[in-house]
Amino acid sequence: MVGIDKAFPGVVANLGVDFAARWGEVHALLGENGAGKTTLMSILAGLYRPDAGEISIDGESVAFHAPRDAIRHGVGMVYQHYRLVASQTVAENLLLGLPGVPFRLNAGKFIRQATELGQRYHLRIDPSRPVWQLSVGEQQRVEILKTLQRGAKILILDEPTAVLTPQESEDLMRTLRQIAAEGRTVIFISHKLEEVRSVADRVTVLRGGSVVANGLAIGALSTRDMARLMVGDDMPSTRLNEQRVASTQPRLVLDDVSALNARGLTALKRIHLEVGVGEILGIAGVAGNGQHELAQVVAGLRFPTHGQVRLDGRDVTGVGARSMTRRGVAHIPEDRMGEGLVGNLPLADNAVLKSYDRPPIAWGPFLILQRVLQFAQLLLERFNIRGARPDSATRLLSGGQLQRFLLAREMALNPRVIVAVHPTRGLDVAATQQVQEWLVRARDTSASVLLISEDLDEVMQLSDRIAVLYEGEIVGTMPAAGANREQLGLMMAGAHHAAVGVA
Amino acid sequence: MAVSVRLERRGNLPLAQRILVLTLAVVLGAVAGGVLVQATGYSALTAAGAILEGSFGGSYPISQTLAAAIPLATIALGTAVAFRVQLWNIGGEGQFYMGAFGATGVELIGGPAGWPAVVLLPAMLLAGFIAGAAWALLPAWLRAWHGVNEIITTLMLNYVAVLWVNYLVYGPWKDPAGRNFPFSPRFPDNATFARIGDGQLHVGLIVPVLAAAILVFVLARTRWGYELRVVGENADAARYAGINVRSTMLTAMLVSGGMAGVAGMVQLSGIIHLLNGQLSANYGYTAIIIAWLARLHPVAVLIVGVLFGALVNGGYAVSQEGIPQALGAVLQGTILFFVLGIGDFFTRYRLRIISAPLASAASSSTS
Numbered sequence: 001m002v003g004i005d006k007a008f009p010g011v012v013a014n015l016g017v018d019f020a021a022r023w024g025e026v027h028a029l030l031g032e033n034g035a036g037k038t039t040l041m042s043i044l045a046g047l048y049r050p051d052a053g054e055i056s057i058d059g060e061s062v063a064f065h066a067p068r069d070a071i072r073h074g075v076g077m078v079y080q081h082y083r084l085v086a087s088q089t090v091a092e093n094l095l096l097g098l099p100g101v102p103f104r105l106n107a108g109k110f111i112r113q114a115t116e117l118g119q120r121y122h123l124r125i126d127p128s129r130p131v132w133q134l135s136v137g138e139q140q141r142v143e144i145l146k147t148l149q150r151g152a153k154i155l156i157l158d159e160p161t162a163v164l165t166p167q168e169s170e171d172l173m174r175t176l177r178q179i180a181a182e183g184r185t186v187i188f189i190s191h192k193l194e195e196v197r198s199v200a201d202r203v204t205v206l207r208g209g210s211v212v213a214n215g216l217a218i219g220a221l222s223t224r225d226m227a228r229l230m231v232g233d234d235m236p237s238t239r240l241n242e243q244r245v246a247s248t249q250p251r252l253v254l255d256d257v258s259a260l261n262a263r264g265l266t267a268l269k270r271i272h273l274e275v276g277v278g279e280i281l282g283i284a285g286v287a288g289n290g291q292h293e294l295a296q297v298v299a300g301l302r303f304p305t306h307g308q309v310r311l312d313g314r315d316v317t318g319v320g321a322r323s324m325t326r327r328g329v330a331h332i333p334e335d336r337m338g339e340g341l342v343g344n345l346p347l348a349d350n351a352v353l354k355s356y357d358r359p360p361i362a363w364g365p366f367l368i369l370q371r372v373l374q375f376a377q378l379l380l381e382r383f384n385i386r387g388a389r390p391d392s393a394t395r396l397l398s399g400g401q402l403q404r405f406l407l408a409r410e411m412a413l414n415p416r417v418i419v420a421v422h423p424t425r426g427l428d429v430a431a432t433q434q435v436q437e438w439l440v441r442a443r444d445t446s447a448s449v450l451l452i453s454e455d456l457d458e459v460m461q462l463s464d465r466i467a468v469l470y471e472g473e474i475v476g477t478m479p480a481a482g483a484n485r486e487q488l489g490l491m492m493a494g495a496h497h498a499a500v501g502v503a
Numbered sequence: 504m505a506v507s508v509r510l511e512r513r514g515n516l517p518l519a520q521r522i523l524v525l526t527l528a529v530v531l532g533a534v535a536g537g538v539l540v541q542a543t544g545y546s547a548l549t550a551a552g553a554i555l556e557g558s559f560g561g562s563y564p565i566s567q568t569l570a571a572a573i574p575l576a577t578i579a580l581g582t583a584v585a586f587r588v589q590l591w592n593i594g595g596e597g598q599f600y601m602g603a604f605g606a607t608g609v610e611l612i613g614g615p616a617g618w619p620a621v622v623l624l625p626a627m628l629l630a631g632f633i634a635g636a637a638w639a640l641l642p643a644w645l646r647a648w649h650g651v652n653e654i655i656t657t658l659m660l661n662y663v664a665v666l667w668v669n670y671l672v673y674g675p676w677k678d679p680a681g682r683n684f685p686f687s688p689r690f691p692d693n694a695t696f697a698r699i700g701d702g703q704l705h706v707g708l709i710v711p712v713l714a715a716a717i718l719v720f721v722l723a724r725t726r727w728g729y730e731l732r733v734v735g736e737n738a739d740a741a742r743y744a745g746i747n748v749r750s751t752m753l754t755a756m757l758v759s760g761g762m763a764g765v766a767g768m769v770q771l772s773g774i775i776h777l778l779n780g781q782l783s784a785n786y787g788y789t790a791i792i793i794a795w796l797a798r799l800h801p802v803a804v805l806i807v808g809v810l811f812g813a814l815v816n817g818g819y820a821v822s823q824e825g826i827p828q829a830l831g832a833v834l835q836g837t838i839l840f841f842v843l844g845i846g847d848f849f850t851r852y853r854l855r856i857i858s859a860p861l862a863s864a865a866s867s868s869t870s
Contacts, residue, residue: 301742322745333743342737349732353744356729367724 004053006039013039015209017053021154021202026176026186027215028200030193030230032286032456036209037189038080041156044187045077046070057154076152078143080159084131090114090142091127094149117145121175137168144175154185161195162288173199191230191286193223193493205229223495224486231456231489250274251448252298252417257307259293267293269472270306273450275417280439280449282463282480284456285492290472291452292334295421298450299331300324311417325354330415332406334422334452336399340406343395350394351376351409375412383408400431407438418442421452436462456488470494521850525796528846529838536837545826550834557820558813564820566702568812570774574599574766574783576711576808578790580718581635581762583799587722588735588755594642594657595763596787597664598635602764603771604668605634607676607687607778610694610771620693627694627768628710635764636757638664643756647749653756661787669780676778687778696773707773710765711808715801722801731755763787784815792839796847814838 001019005012013036021027031037042048044055046064055062057073064070067077084093091111111127118125123141131139140160147155157176161169176186176199190196196203197218203226205213213229254273261267267290275281285291296302297309300321309317311327319327333339341350352361352372361371376390385404388397397405403423410418420439424432439462443449453459459466463480468491475491537547558568578595585592606627613623638660645651669685678688696705722728734741734751741748770782793811797803814835821831 299743300745320745321743325745331743335739338737339739339743342733342740344736345732349729352729353733353740357726357745362726365725365727367726367729369724 001040001044002054002056004040004043004055005051006036006043006048007051012209014043014050017206017209017211018214019044019204019211020215021185021187023153023185024180024183025201026180026188026199028196028203028218029187029189029206030191030196030203030226031206032191032230032454034454035206035230037206038158040206041077041158041187041189044070044154045075045156047077071150071152074151074153075156076147076150076154077156078140078147078158078160080162082139082143084139084142086132087130089128089130090125090134093131093142094127094146098150114145114149117149121145121148121178122171123175137164137172140164140172148179152184154187155179156187156189158189159191160188161190161192169195191493193226193230193490193495196226197223207232224490227489227493227495228486230493231485249277251277251312252450253308253310254297255308255310257297257304257309259297259302259304261290261293267472268297268304271469271472271474273467273474275448275450277448278443278446279464280443280451280462282459282466283450283452283469284459284466284488285454285469287454289469291421291454291469293472294469295331295333295419295450295452298324298417298419299329299333301331322357325413326358328413328416330354330410330413330418332403332410332418332420332423334425336402336406337395341394341402343393345394346391347380347388347394347397347405348372348376348390350405351379351390354409354413379405379408379412383411400427403427403431403435407435411438411442415442415447418447418449419452420449422454423451424453424455424458456485456492460485460488468492524850525842525846528841531845532838532841533834535841536834539833539837540826540830543830545830549824550821550826550830553820553824553826554814554817554831554834557823558817562700563702564816566700566704567816568809569708570703570705570812571815572805572808572812573705573707573711573773574770574786575789575793575811576805577714577766577769578763578787579793579797579804579808580711580714580801581759581766582790582794583797583801583804584718584731584755584762585639585759586794586799587731588752590643590646590752590756590759591654592639592642592657592756592759593654593791594639594660594760594787595790596783596785597657597661598638598760598763599767599770599783599787600661600664600668601638602631602635602761602767603778603782604664604671604767605630605632605764606768606771607671608634610690611676611687614691614694615688617691618693623693624696624772627772628765631764631766631768632761633764635767636761638764639756639760640753643753643760646756647752665780668778668782672779678777685780690772690776694772695776696769703774705773707769710769711805714762714765715805718801727751727754763790792843796842 001017004014004017004019006014017036017040019040029037029041039048043050046067046069049065055064062073064073070076085096091114094114095110114127118141123145125138125141125145131142134142144155160172164172173195176188180186188196188200200218202215202217203213203221204211204215205226207230252275254271256270256272257268258266258270259268273281283291283294293302297304300319300323303318308315311329316324316327337343342353352375355361355375356367361368361375373390380388380390383404385401385408388401394402407423418439423435423439427435436458439449439451451459451462460480460483465477466480466483466488467477468475468488470492471494533551537551540550541547557564559565578599582592582595609627609630610623613626639657642653642656642660645656646653672685672687676687678684678686681688696707698705699708722731730741730746730751733744733746734748738748741751766786767782771778775782789811793804793807797807818828818831818835821834822828
């Protein structure tokens with residue numbers, strides 16, 4: 001792939017990317033979230049078309065209009081979200097869309113074929129089982145088999161180990177080595193340094209949509225080098241707030257807290273966190289390492305299975321979201337339209353989402369409509385949200401306006417604790433700046449802020465202290481002033497388990 | 504150039520336009536039905552005249568139309584409450600029967616004992632509400648706590664309720680003086696509503712009107728009404744706000760069933776004056792259509808309810824003109840089909856014809 005450009009409305013995902021993989025190798029594509037890895041590989045797999053650039057296989061230039069063109073040229077991709085029919089069996093899923101399947105199915109033959117293929121690559125799977133009964137790891141095996149059966153010579157996997165148990169990951173690595181040993185190419189998207197190290201022959205690193213390391217041999221690189229390539233080694237950008245010495249007085253304490261995720265698996269493993277009065281604690285980490293569950297536990301939306309949550313010394317474990325709100329915990333959720341706001345209701349209704357149940361908005365079981373409207377108007381004015389009125393439909397606001405409005409509502413609670421999850425994601429520069437300033441100002445008036453963000457720069461700029469979350473554990477806590485990107489990058493990628501500095 | 508037709512969701516259409524579209528749909532439906540009537544050798548114009556005459560042509564038809572609208576509108580008000588939180592209560596029919604059962608139970612005690620009407624009627628109304636709500640309790644609990652599909656459970660319970668009432672009127676509650684007909688004893692005067700005018704209209708008319716007024720107030724100006732709105736639009740946001748989604752669902756369902764139960768009581772005290780096994784001409788199912796067409800708004804439910812009452816009476820009138828009653832039903836059917844299938848569809852969606860350059864059409868097909 002030479003000179004690949006790809007832009008989506010508002011974002012440049014790839015810019016002048018060159019990428020080359022050889023037959024018979026496992027090639028890792030490394031980078032942070034949003035570095036453009038998936039986009040680049042989706043272009044190779046024919047899902048997207050590049051704005052510029054050229055793709056060639058064995059020296060022959062190719063242009064894919066659809067994934068099936070790519071399959072025809074032997075390129076197959078296993079996406080993060082599997083595309084299987086849950087109610088059908090493994091064998092039926094393998095048949096789906098396979099060329100040359102006769103109208104009268106000879107199912108036995110295909111089942112035999114699938115079993116043989118599975119044995120060859122250590123992909124143990126019973127072809128007669130329906131997909132909905134399979135674990136995520138087994139479904140992944142079906143996806144890989146499906147891709148191989150379609151004759152893929154170049155197999156692309158998008159963060160395949162993100163959903164696997166350690167044992168399953170190990171099995172997968174063995175399978176990938178086997179596939180490469182037969183002369184095929186395996187391209188492996190990841191941000192976990194250790195597994196890249198253990199399985200890949202060469203590595204290409206993307207940062208901000210461009211290549212920073214092109215096909216380097218793994219043997220020549222240390223884990224530290226890879227981390228530096230991935231997150232960059234530029235000096236931390238100017239801090240937005242003046243560094244504070246961590247207050248000795250903790251306000252929010254998570255003591256030995258464990259919690260499950262929505263699928264019932266352990267997402268937080270006995271973590272210990274303290275956020276002081278007037279402190280911003282930044283949580284760094286690659287998405288999906290327990291951030292979502294951490295925010296929910298603090299907001300009272302998810303109950304810990306172990307441990308205690310304390311607010312100003314009082315046990316508030318399992319008191320629920322409403323009680324947490326009343327105790328002064330504000331929550332800026334990651335999905336502002338899906339969770340923080342109700343798009344089909346007017347702004348006025350959204351303004352009182354956290355305060356409709358008590359005076360002055362409520363009077364006994366009744367709502368005082370006039371106060372609802374006044375309150376909405378107040379939020380719009382005080383936070384300078386132009387062009388919107390209390391009766392405007394919420395879904396018609398822009399992303400920046402929505403986030404300002406949501407923040408305005410949460411700030412109006414005079415919060416003692418603010419849980420902010422990806423508070424600036426998708427916002428333009430002006431809105432980003434404003435949101436960040438508000439968070440700092442809230443901190444200055446002695447609120448405690450738990451800032452969860454996948455943007456490492458943001459975490460480093462805003463936080464007083466930084467904790468790194470990796471696979472549900474706090475792998476280190478450090479003052480933001482002394483933190484460097486390389487060290488954080490290593491910890492985020494799971495290469496560094498020892499706690500650094502004082503908690 | 505490639506031309507594609509795409510379906511788009513509309514924003515809220517202005518009220519005037521919505522009424523225009525629906526009126527047009529009624530006219531188109533009537534024309535289509537008229538063609539069918541004409542094709543079978545009867546005069547479509549006579550039929551149309553009969554429907555109008557029979558539903559709105561004078562004080563007797565109007566009173567009949569309003570009388571028919573009472574149970575429809577009352578159940579539909581409740582249905583609309585459940586629908587607002589996305590609970591598809593199909594059990595209005597069964598809850599209506601159970602409400603009638605509850606009211607009769609109280610009547611059997613207080614009627615012969617000579618309780619004054621001002622005591623007995625409210626007691627029966629309350630019993631109707633409680634019995635209807637109780638019938639919605641099981642599906643509501645199964646849905647909110649165990650995720651069991653409420654469409655199936657409410658529908659199934661309809662049959663149970665009808666059979667239960669049938670058991671009572673064939674067995675323990677059969678009128679000993681009723682020459683073995685499957686009826687309960689006739690209600691004494693202290694258990695019935697006074698009639699208004701020369702038709703079947705009765706003072707129970709105030710029940711749906713009052714209920715609609717209360718609902719309008721409750722939905723807009725109480726915490727519970729607010730919670731219904733939030734849960735109905737976005738259950739995740741409701742949870743985020745600390746709203747107890749389960750109990751909101753449960754209470755919405757109880758009110759929904761309770762309203763259908765009230766309708767059962769009103770129908771007994773207002774028109775039938777006894778309990779039997781054929782209380783309802785599918786009122787509970789028709790109410791679903793009414794609630795939907797009214798966009799779940801209480802005042803609109805009243806208006807649409809009256810229109811449906813008119814359709815029912817128009818059907819009777821057609822048969823009096825010597826035209827088979829089945830053709831009256833055909834007319835009702837075509838009008839409904841056009842209103843629901845076309846009028847309602849076009850107030851919610853619009854067709855956009857898009858002509859796009861070939862390139863982008865091709866690329867959109869790959870994604």
